[in-house]
Amino acid sequence: MPYLETVTDLGPESLSRFDAIIDVRSPAEFADDHLPGAISLPVLSNDERAIVGTIYKQESPFRANRIGGAIVARNIAHHLDTALADMPKGWRPLIYCWRGGMRSNAMATILSSVGWPVGLVKGGYKTWRREVVGGLELDEMPLPVILVDGPTGSGKTAILSEIAQQGGQVIDLEGIANHRGSAFGGFDDLPQPAQRLFETIIWDQLRQFDLSRPIYVEAESARVGLRRVPRRLWHSMLAAPRVEIHVPAAARSTFLVSAYGDAVSDSDSVARSLDLLKPLHSKETIAEWQALADAGDHRQLAEALMLEHYDPLYARSRKRREDMPVQIVELDALSPADIAAAAEAIIAKA
Numbered sequence: 422m423p424y425l426e427t428v429t430d431l432g433p434e435s436l437s438r439f440d441a442i443i444d445v446r447s448p449a450e451f452a453d454d455h456l457p458g459a460i461s462l463p464v465l466s467n468d469e470r471a472i473v474g475t476i477y478k479q480e481s482p483f484r485a486n487r488i489g490g491a492i493v494a495r496n497i498a499h500h501l502d503t504a505l506a507d508m509p510k511g512w513r514p515l516i517y518c519w520r521g522g523m524r525s526n527a528m529a530t531i532l533s534s535v536g537w538p539v540g541l542v543k544g545g546y547k548t549w550r551r552e553v554v555g556g557l558e559l560d561e562m563p564l565p566v567i568l569v570d571g572p573t574g575s576g577k578t579a580i581l582s583e584i585a586q587q588g589g590q591v592i593d594l595e596g597i598a599n600h601r602g603s604a605f606g607g608f609d610d611l612p613q614p615a616q617r618l619f620e621t622i623i624w625d626q627l628r629q630f631d632l633s634r635p636i637y638v639e640a641e642s643a644r645v646g647l648r649r650v651p652r653r654l655w656h657s658m659l660a661a662p663r664v665e666i667h668v669p670a671a672a673r674s675t676f677l678v679s680a681y682g683d684a685v686s687d688s689d690s691v692a693r694s695l696d697l698l699k700p701l702h703s704k705e706t707i708a709e710w711q712a713l714a715d716a717g718d719h720r721q722l723a724e725a726l727m728l729e730h731y732d733p734l735y736a737r738s739r740k741r742r743e744d745m746p747v748q749i750v751e752l753d754a755l756s757p758a759d760i761a762a763a764a765e766a767i768i769a770k771a
Contacts (some may be wrong), residue, residue, distance in 0.1 A: 425533045428515060428540045431456065431549055433629055439515040439540055445528045446518050446546065454617035456517065456542075456549050457625040462500045464493040464524050486523070493527050500528075501535070510536060517542035517549075550617070553624045557651035564657040565632060567771060570640035570746065571666030573731035574673030574723070576755040576763070577639045578680075580666065583764035590636045592654070597622045600646030601681070619648045627654075635771045642738075664767050665746040668755060674724035676755040681723070688714065691722075698730065 428435065436442060442459040444451050447470045451461040465473065469492050477485035514532060518525035521544045533539040542548060569577050569584075578595055585591040595601050598619060599611045614622070630636055638658060643650055650658070668676075691714045699707055706729065713722040748770045750763045 424538045425529055426538070426540045427543050429543045429548070431542070431552060433625075436515070439513050441512070441514045443514050443516045443528070444518075444546075445516060445524045450519065450546075452618075453615045454546070454550070454621050456546070457621065459517075462504055462528075464496045464518075464528055465489065466496075469496075489523070490527070493524065497528055497531050501531075505532075508537070511538070513538050513540070515540035515542065517545045519545050520547050521545035549621075553617075553620050556624050556628060557620055557653050560653055562653075563660060564627070564654060565635050566638050566654070566657045566661035567635045567767075568640040568658060568661045568663045569637055569666065569767065570663045571668070572673070572735045573727055574677040574680075575666040575668045576673075576676055576752070576760055577666060579755070579760050580763050580767070581637055581639055583760050584637050584768060587761075587764050587768055589764070589768050590630045590634055592623060592626060592636060592638045594623075594639060594641050594645050594650065598645040598648045600648070613646050613648055616648055620651050623651060623654065637767070662747040663742075663744065664748045664750060664770070666750050666752065666763065668752045670724060670727060672752070672754045674720050674727055677723040677727065678719045702730070 436456070436458070442456050443462050444455045444459040445462055445464045446455075447463050447465055447467045448461060449467045451459070451463070455461070469489075473485050473489040473492070476488060514537060516525045516529045516532070516539060521542060525541060525545060529539045529541040569581055571577055578593065578601075581591050581593055585593075597614070599613050613619075627636075638654075638661070640658070640663065641650065643655055692711065695707055695710055695714070698710075710722060710725060713719075713725065748767065750766055752759050752763055
């Protein structure tokens with residue numbers, strides 16, 4: 422007998438009952454956002470979905486369903502012959518589409534007929550999206566955030582990573598956003614996630630945290646690259662106590678060259694980043710920075726950018742805050758041992 426379970430609870434424990442979470446929506450829908458850990462096995466490609474949608478609107482729902490049904494059946498057959506060919510009898514998938522309609526029901530019905538115990542998300546992806554919006558935008562409860570703050574090059578991201586290694590709860594916004602939060606922050610070979618996916622990753626981490634313990638977050642602006650920090654987290658960051666990291670300029674510039682090695686090694690990428698700063702600095706200053714880049718003097722370029730651009734920005738942003746840091750961590754250098762010691766001191770103070 423086919424076994425098909427309707428699933429309404431998308432909590433971590435409920436999702437962990439399944440061996441795979443299958444998103445049967447189009448690849449474009451999947452790229453925009455998907456349930457945590459989901460894999461993409463579309464029953465309609467991007468082009469096929471567009472074709473069926475056009476027929477639905479311009480001709481008739483019946484003809485769209487007939488043509489779409491044939492395409493869906495062929496694509497499910499392909500998945501059975503390829504991605505699902507070696508799945509054992511007890512394999513347990515969870516399936517969803519946009520709103521729990523034809524696409525997910527078709528896949529779930531066929532897979533359950535094979536003999537697999539199948540879960541079907543009631544309401545589809547929209548059920549998940551409501552949970553994310555509720556948790557990150559509508560919930561007013563403050564989060565127990567502690568900000569890790571400091572000027573550019575002070576090793577904040579590395580310290581956050583070490584805090585996580587030492588058992589602390591960390592939301593790495595720059596890591597999630599694939600952006601280091603500056604003109605040089607993008608990764609040419611790693612685009613930023615869509616806004617919805619950015620929010621999904623944040624929520625999936627937050628909902629598994631113990632909210633009686635601190636959550637460490639790097640002090641950021643309201644946007645990381647093109648991605649907006651969700652409302653609840655942003656408001657919690659604005660009200661959060663701050664830990665400031667103090668490191669000498671020479672140590673920071675050396676660290677920056679290492680941390681931004683991928684960016685500074687690409688002359689075209691450096692030139693594009695400097696172009697973004699043209700509205701903020703004189704032609705002469707930009708030319709001086711470009712000359713340092715052309716000469717391969719990356720440490721001197723990092724120090725010049727730090728002292729003439731990023732440090733003044735940092736100083737102005739701190740003036741807008743009336744609070745004093747609850748802890749100042751003084752570091753002479755940013756070796757692995759220094760970073761580990763800083764993380765340990767921050768956790769001990771919380």
